[in-house]
Amino acid sequence: MLVEQVIAFLSPHPGGLYADCTLGEGGHTRALLQASAPSGRVLGIDRDAAMLRRAQQNLAEFGERVIFCHDSFHHLADILRAQGWEKLDGILMDLGLSSFHLQQPERGFSFQQPGPLDMRFNQEDPLTAAELVNTLSQEELCSLLKTYGEERWAPQIAKAIVQRRLHAPIVRTDQLVACILAAIPGRRSRRIHPATKTFQALRIAVNAELQILQEGLTTALDCLKPGGRICVITFHSLEDRIVKQIFRTAAGRCRCPPHLPSCLCGRQGKIRILTKKPVVPTREEIAQNPRSRSAKLRAAERIMA
Numbered sequence: 001m002l003v004e005q006v007i008a009f010l011s012p013h014p015g016g017l018y019a020d021c022t023l024g025e026g027g028h029t030r031a032l033l034q035a036s037a038p039s040g041r042v043l044g045i046d047r048d049a050a051m052l053r054r055a056q057q058n059l060a061e062f063g064e065r066v067i068f069c070h071d072s073f074h075h076l077a078d079i080l081r082a083q084g085w086e087k088l089d090g091i092l093m094d095l096g097l098s099s100f101h102l103q104q105p106e107r108g109f110s111f112q113q114p115g116p117l118d119m120r121f122n123q124e125d126p127l128t129a130a131e132l133v134n135t136l137s138q139e140e141l142c143s144l145l146k147t148y149g150e151e152r153w154a155p156q157i158a159k160a161i162v163q164r165r166l167h168a169p170i171v172r173t174d175q176l177v178a179c180i181l182a183a184i185p186g187r188r189s190r191r192i193h194p195a196t197k198t199f200q201a202l203r204i205a206v207n208a209e210l211q212i213l214q215e216g217l218t219t220a221l222d223c224l225k226p227g228g229r230i231c232v233i234t235f236h237s238l239e240d241r242i243v244k245q246i247f248r249t250a251a252g253r254c255r256c257p258p259h260l261p262s263c264l265c266g267r268q269g270k271i272r273i274l275t276k277k278p279v280v281p282t283r284e285e286i287a288q289n290p291r292s293r294s295a296k297l298r299a300a301e302r303i304m305a
């Protein structure tokens with residue numbers, strides 16, 4: 001998604017070192033490798049071992065120019081150290097889940113197909129969505145749905161979950177969907193499926209996505225060379241708010257008059273924000289890939305060592 005725009009911001013060059021923090025199937029990494037041929041290199045990180053295997057197949061032709069790493073991007077500084085790499089010329093984060101995840105019912109991400117209520121990116125992690133749904137109190141469930149799903153029917157859905165699990169644990173996606181539909185009969189939005197926000201909230205909680213983004217983005221800014229750039233693509237307002245806030249804080253507030261060539265007031269931050277407003281997909285891109293309709297891209301450049 002937004003591949004051309006990412007390449008325009010990162011402007012990859014031969015010899016450059018890049019990190020794709022959310023490798024997925026490798027689409028963005030392929031574009032980075034092509035644009036930085038013949039000698040640019042990409043460190044591709046994914047928390048999901050199955051995605052990493054797919055990317056390895058898709059990117060086999062690039063040989064040692066791409067390094068595959070099964071980890072979470074909030075460990076980026078340690079990953080670079082282990083590789084013997086210093087700072088990077090460019091970093092990409094394309095957050096959330098891939099279409100491949102939604103197409104695998106056994107992973108439990110999709111409310112449209114029956115499967116186990118799992119939702120873990122890393123299948124070695126202990127916490128599943130079923131565990132949350134069956135062990136949190138009604139108040140905790142309600143708060144989770146409000147905070148991570150911005151779900152207006154959170155109290156009704158939390159109550160329905162707790163009542164239903166008295167009979168038997170809710171362990172499958174279709175059981176949870178049935179519960180949500182029963183909790184909000186006749187009051188459904190026609191725009192999105194009634195289970196959308198509940199599934200989003202559970203996925204965010206299972207994978208600690210917002211905490212990891214907060215930590216990972218702060219770390220990533222420190223992994224850039226001066227002049228190095230970062231692009232972050234988000235899919236919902238909770239993520240976008242975090243990116244906007246971290247960028248703003250890191251950019252500081254230089255009060256120097258605009259005609260000065262560089263900052264003299266000492267209040268300048270470590271990055272320059274390149275996107276006043278987030279870049280969004282074109283109509284053609286949305287037509288080709290409807291999931292991209294809520295994507296937002298923000299970019300920044302490291303300005304200090």
Ligand SMILES: C[S@@+](CC[C@H](N)C(=O)[O-])C[C@H]1O[C@@H](n2cnc3c(N)ncnc32)[C@H](O)[C@@H]1O
Binds near residue numbers: 027028098
């Ligand atoms: C939207 S997809 C990326 C798609 C990719 N840009 C492409 O072109 O195919 C997001 C990917 O990030 C991975 N992911 C999510 N959270 C992660 C994290 N904290 N660290 C590393 N990978 C993560 C997911 O497993 C998923 O494969």
